[in-house]
Amino acid sequence: MPTPDTFWTYLGAISIYLVVLAVPGGLIGVAAGLRGWSLAGLAPLLTYTVTGLAGPWLHLMGLPYNVGTAAACTVVLAGAAFGLRRLGQSRGWVSTEPDKPPVRWTRRAHIAVAACVVLATVLSVTVVLSASGGASAVFQRWDTVFHANGIRYIAETGDGGLTGMGTINWYPEGSFYPNAYHLVGALVYSLSGATIPAVLNAITVPIAGIFALSLVAMIRQFGGRAVFAGAAAIVAGAATTGAYESVSSGLLPFALGIVLTPLAAVALQRFLIRPGVDTGTVLALSAVGLLAAHSSALFGAMLFAFPLVIQRWLRREGKPLGDVLRMLPVMLVSALIAAPHILGAITFTSGAYPYQAWASSIELSEAINQLIKFRQILSDPQLWLAALLVLGLLSFRTLGAMRWVAGSALLLSAIFILVACYGGLSWVITFSRPWWNDKYRLMALAAIPLCLLAGHGLAELQRWFAKAVSSWSWLQAKPRIPGRIGLVTAMLLVVGMAVVTQGFYTQANAKAVAYAYHDGPQQPDRQPPVSADEVTAMLVLQKMGVGPDEKVLNDRIDGSAWLYAITGIRPVAGHYDPGVPPKDAVYLAANFRNYDTDPEVRAAVRRLNIHHVLLGNGAIKPQLRRAIGLRDLDGLDFLRRDYANPHAVIYTIVK
Incomplete structure (x- = not known):
């Protein structure tokens, strides 16, 4: 798209x-x-x-x-x-x-x-x-x-x-x-x-x-x-x-x-x-x-x-x-x-x-498992990072002035566990409001000190490796080599990590980030909210002379909410979010197809200065259906169908 x-x-x-x-x-x-x-x-x-x-x-x-x-x-x-x-x-x-x-x-x-x-x-x-x-x-x-x-x-x-x-x-x-x-x-x-x-x-x-x-x-x-x-x-x-x-x-x-x-x-x-x-x-x-x-x-x-x-x-x-x-x-x-x-x-x-709590209630063992293995939305754990995290925790005393990072990891991990396992409790909902009671956000916060501890584990592994190599007697006889052992061992460990993690988990991380472009785990049979056809329809609408003070009627659940970002034309629904929407937007979504018989529909259209309708075919959530007032618009005498492709249609109000 x-x-x-x-x-x-x-x-x-x-x-x-x-x-x-x-x-x-x-x-x-x-x-x-x-x-x-x-x-x-x-x-x-x-x-x-x-x-x-x-x-x-x-x-x-x-x-x-x-x-x-x-x-x-x-x-x-x-x-x-x-x-x-x-x-x-x-x-x-x-x-x-x-x-x-x-x-x-x-x-x-x-x-x-x-x-x-x-x-x-x-x-x-x-x-x-x-x-x-x-x-x-x-x-x-x-x-x-x-x-x-x-x-x-x-x-x-x-x-x-x-x-x-x-x-x-x-x-x-x-x-x-x-x-x-x-x-x-x-x-x-x-x-x-x-x-x-x-x-x-x-x-x-x-x-x-x-x-x-x-x-x-x-x-x-x-x-x-x-x-x-x-x-x-x-x-x-x-x-x-x-x-x-x-x-x-x-x-x-x-x-x-x-x-x-x-x-x-x-x-x-x-x-x-x-x-x-x-x-x-x-x-x-x-x-x-x-x-x-x-x-x-x-x-x-x-x-x-x-x-x-x-x-x-x-x-x-x-x-x-x-x-x-x-x-x-x-x-x-x-x-x-x-x-x-x-x-x-x-x-x-x-x-x-409205503030809507997620109220998560996963098992305690699963929450701890997710923390240690640096995974939440993916099924495959990042075991090598988990091993480094364990090393970092076991050697936290060598952190010196940064020992507090272990306390930070404990505190933030505990908050994540609290919200992930007991997110439905009223006091937990209140406490976690800055993060919308969302375990995914709190996992990201806990990951900060956990990444530091895993990095410390890798650094300590390098220290032990360098110390072991330095003890080799034949190296001590070569005056220039001991001073470079630290750099060489560090490079070897980085190369080794790249190999065992298959390129620092790049493929796994790309799979996770891809959810942002597929609206969650990819489902081949499901059309994404913003399809290529919908983008094409938006660009067609941009060429139809829509005025700067006009709004285009659209459905809240489909990709047409992106109309302003892509073309600069303002939609009636500019977000998927149904929380406290404008009254005219709510009324039109429920009653627009009654334009001929409902004077309040016509009044709302005039107030918002609507001359065009853009409808897509995807939905931000699979279970959502198009608003009842925007269904079955073909053939209505107050609309002219000006453009259509397999996943989008543009109408012009002619009355």
């Missing part, structure tokens, strides 16, 4: 996304005093911070969000960070010496770790592209249409507010949604000239590479070995339950929040060991970036990093009261600059939108 994009257009979209990820956040990071791996890791998060702040605040000021205003906001935020740091230095509040990691890495180690991040990114690109079957394939899962429509809406209207993009479906007021993901996507769409499906794919392909970079930055901040950092990067590119599984469910902004979560520990640790205006600025901006990427990301980051704070207090490296008092100004600044997001979330939570 691809849309028309050339290879060069798609390559340009990926390249532009990588530039957008690196440059705005990188400028802000440099201005705030970040350097090295901390800068590289935090740059993507700070990019989402500045865009996530720019859109809502520009909207409140009556200004459009576009490439120019986003660049201006970047300059303003970078200038503010630089000014605060220089003010702190002049007053003696900030050290003029750059941060020095606890452990020195050699130049060779830096290059090797960077190569591992590149490898994870290549694995990610390979997985997503082989899963989609094409660079411009259309995502088929539930929420992906909302994200697609949102990106186009922001790019075309300049409305970066937190409710605006919801007006494609929940008109006229819209609906709250944290939109940093969509604001970055709008920049890529505007700069690349690619279609929306191609932009969504371009943003998705490096997802595991971003995860790898985040883990490396975190390990570097805590003084971990270079081998540990490289091993964690490789695990990030191989683990299904890390970056890939959320993508397979269509949870695109949530997946982004997951891969950025480890950076919360980087920003927090920098502030705890050296409280100052500069480190506080980075921590505040990091918290806002996570909140703007996805509402649950900040909650998840707090849970992930909580054992870090406990370890600090147990080791008497800090006092609880002192740490809390120093955190208060940071929390206040974060709350002030993220006020639109906080107020929007509160309003949404107390609004009319």
Whole structure:
């Protein structure tokens, strides 16, 4: 179900996304005093911070969000960070010496770790592209249409507010949604000239590479070995339950929040060991970036990093009261600059939108099995990663300053088990509301420390291997060889892992991600929600002169909800979601075929300025049937059938 994009257009979209990820956040990071791996890791998060702040605040000021205003906001935020740091230095509040990691890495180690991040990114690109079957394939899962429509809406209207993009479906007021993901996507769409499906794919392909970079930055901040950092990067590119599984469910902004979560520990640790205006600025901006990427990301980051704070207090490296008092100004600044997001979330939570709990109730043994074997939606376990996880757990004492990761794994795994096994309990539903009581989301959160422990297991295996090889007497007689044993053994283990995992589980991960393009496990006899014929019909409709203030009547369950994302024409139903739909949309879905005899139908058609009807033939859920008011329209005298193919039809209202 691809849309028309050339290879060069798609390559340009990926390249532009990588530039957008690196440059705005990188400028802000440099201005705030970040350097090295901390800068590289935090740059993507700070990019989402500045865009996530720019859109809502520009909207409140009556200004459009576009490439120019986003660049201006970047300059303003970078200038503010630089000014605060220089003010702190002049007053003696900030050290003029750059941060020095606890452990020195050699130049060779830096290059090797960077190569591992590149490898994870290549694995990610390979997985997503082989899963989609094409660079411009259309995502088929539930929420992906909302994200697609949102990106186009922001790019075309300049409305970066937190409710605006919801007006494609929940008109006229819209609906709250944290939109940093969509604001970055709008920049890529505007700069690349690619279609929306191609932009969504371009943003998705490096997802595991971003995860790898985040883990490396975190390990570097805590003084971990270079081998540990490289091993964690490789695990990030191989683990299904890390970056890939959320993508397979269509949870695109949530997946982004997951891969950025480890950076919360980087920003927090920098502030705890050296409280100052500069480190506080980075921590505040990091918290806002996570909140703007996805509402649950900040909650998840707090849970992930909580054992870090406990370890600090147990080791008497800090006092609880002192740490809390120093955190208060940071929390206040974060709350002030993220006020639109906080107020929007509160309003949404107390609004009319229904909260439906998943109420999972799998067996306890099965939940533990899924955690250990890095699999949930796939039947085949990732046994080699499970073995590395066991090694990492058994040797957690050698983690040093990162022993808290074991506590994080225990805490987040326990929360996953709670929701997966006892998700129907009322207090569990309430507690897990930030994650919609969804065991798949909580598995992704638990996977973060589990990937770190598996990476630690691989690093410890390399340590033991190198120690054993170093004891060989004939090697000790050769002066240049012992210094290279670490690198050689690490490379041999990576090659060995590639062999035993059949290319770092690329095929299995592609199968999982493919669910995003087939609406779940592929069913050969079932038509996907958005078929190639439906896309063709949308492009035909685009040539029929539909006005900018018109809406096209469509059925909520079929792929026509993608009409706006693909053509810019607004449908009556802009999302599969039936929660609190507009009254006119509900009435037309139930009664449109009574147009001749029902004056309220004609009034709703006039209010929404409807002149055309587009119906597809697939359904987002197999058990759903077309709305009763949109069935059997052929032959009705108020409609003219202007176009049809095997899976889509276009009518024009002639009365």
